[in-house]
Amino acid sequence: MDYDLVKTFPVKRTEPKSFDELPVSKLLNYLTRDNIIELIGFPNFSSLNEQVRQQTGKISLPAVKKMLADNEQFQAILDQNHGMKQQAYNKYLAANAKVNDLTRQQQSKQVNWMMSKPKKQFLGCVAKHTPPEVFQKCVEQYDDPDAKYEQYKIIPYSGLRNSAYEKELNAGHTNRAAVLRPPPGMKIQHLPKGIREYVSRNPSEFKDYLDEISAETKYLSTISRLVKKETGPDARDRIRRRILQAAENTGDDSDVDVENDSLNEQVRQQTGKVSLPAVKKMLSDNEQFQAILDQNHGMKQQAYNKYLAANAKVNDLTRQQQSKQVNWLMSKPKKQFLGCVAKHTPPEVFQKCVEQYDDPDAKYEQYKIIPYSGLRNSAYEKELNAGHTNRAAVLRPPPGMKIQHLPKGIREYYNQQASKEGNWSRCKR
Numbered sequence: 001m002d003y004d005l006v007k008t009f010p011v012k013r014t015e016p017k018s019f020d021e022l023p024v025s026k027l028l029n030y031l032t033r034d035n036i037i038e039l040i041g042f043p044n045f046s047s048l049n050e051q052v053r054q055q056t057g058k059i060s061l062p063a064v065k066k067m068l069a070d071n072e073q074f075q076a077i078l079d080q081n082h083g084m085k086q087q088a089y090n091k092y093l094a095a096n097a098k099v100n101d102l103t104r105q106q107q108s109k110q111v112n113w114m115m116s117k118p119k120k121q122f123l124g125c126v127a128k129h130t131p132p133e134v135f136q137k138c139v140e141q142y143d144d145p146d147a148k149y150e151q152y153k154i155i156p157y158s159g160l161r162n163s164a165y166e167k168e169l170n171a172g173h174t175n176r177a178a179v180l181r182p183p184p185g186m187k188i189q190h191l192p193k194g195i196r197e198y199v200s201r202n203p204s205e206f207k208d209y210l211d212e213i214s215a216e217t218k219y220l221s222t223i224s225r226l227v228k229k230e231t232g233p234d235a236r237d238r239i240r241r242r243i244l245q246a247a248e249n250t251g252d253d254s255d256v257d258v259e260n261d262s263l264n265e266q267v268r269q270q271t272g273k274v275s276l277p278a279v280k281k282m283l284s285d286n287e288q289f290q291a292i293l294d295q296n297h298g299m300k301q302q303a304y305n306k307y308l309a310a311n312a313k314v315n316d317l318t319r320q321q322q323s324k325q326v327n328w329l330m331s332k333p334k335k336q337f338l339g340c341v342a343k344h345t346p347p348e349v350f351q352k353c354v355e356q357y358d359d360p361d362a363k364y365e366q367y368k369i370i371p372y373s374g375l376r377n378s379a380y381e382k383e384l385n386a387g388h389t390n391r392a393a394v395l396r397p398p399p400g401m402k403i404q405h406l407p408k409g410i411r412e413y414y415n416q417q418a419s420k421e422g423n424w425s426r427c428k429r
Helices: 024-030 033-040 042-056 061-069 072-080 082-099 102-128 132-141 157-170 174-180 195-201 203-213 216-230 235-249 260-271 276-284 287-295 297-314 317-343 347-356 372-385 389-395 410-421
Strands: none
Touching: 024 061, 024 072, 024 082, 033 042, 033 061, 033 072, 033 082, 042 061, 072 082, 082 102, 102 157, 102 174, 102 347, 102 410, 132 317, 132 372, 132 410, 157 174, 157 347, 195 317, 195 347, 260 276, 287 297, 297 317, 317 372, 317 389, 372 389
16 A cells, blocks of 8 residues: 555636626625725725624624625726726736646645545544533534634644644655645644634633633533433443344345455454444455355345435435535534634643644544534524524424434543443543
8 A cells, every 4th residue: 555645636727707707796806905995985884894793793804895796886886997997807817827727726635635634633633632511512602692603713724734744754755745745934823713812812711711621520510411311221232233233234245255353353453443334345346245246136136226215315306405405504503613612622632633633542533523413403493593484494403313412422432431430420531
């Protein structure tokens, strides 16, 4: 296996629109604050700023531009000012040329590809080291208008990228390190955007918060309450029965001339856990397995029938529409939730996770950070209480969805801790 592999991605050029084709909404991206004030006057600009502040809680030039994009009077003023319009169009052409730099496109896609796993591991690390009460609080209060959680990011990108670069360099992966190397001028930060500014502005307030969340009694009582319903004398047997049932549903492949335990052990050594999808991936390239499957027409037809049923489900246009609507409605709550977690996570956690996100013993990639069912249910209840019946109808959790306030992986972790200790008063973080 080539551990210094750098994947190549397809890239393409995008032809720029002509001067007359480019919409005002695009041109506005290249107008400065001073340009807009010159066009509409300072009193009008201040009035728009105030409207934006009342709606969003902060002043935002992009929000002002969005309002102007649909304003016919502004469009007429801009059309009359040919010099400024040409200036904005020239900036658009320069930006388009930059986007069409195929080398830059390729590198950008490679960086995104190589950073996807570190990001996932970093978020898992933050989730593992975040007190459980933070998840509960953020599921319920993610939209707090005073907190404005959407202004906080959770990934300190520059610090994480630099850490990934150094790890590849130390491993001798020169090709991958060359791609990840931070560009000149990138300031390396170990705290996410928004959190840095908050800590700088409120050092005493932040210290008080850290003292508060360090109270172990509150921490332990919260864990106990959250996992109480998920534990019991027969919990292990229930889990075992579900695993056996899932194995039966996949079909009997005992004829394969490869020991299942052997494949499972290979997967476990590579990933740290037993994973049926990983075993299937190994078998997909196994010619002996393919020959055996070809001989078993009944099982092959059964699998194909399941594929057809799944394909029909995917092609259900009503289901497709609802799925897209749910994703759209949940995008802002997810962003606010992550901002809330970032705001209430001790700074040393970010430092630790930037440096140790790939700890092979910790296996942080197994931990999720968003308790999706709990967050969706909270969003549904908020829309319902606000009288937004259409939005609530879309967000309503489907029958059978178990509402959880701890993310996947984190729940199991605390359950294991509880079963090991047997007594919450002795459970150590």
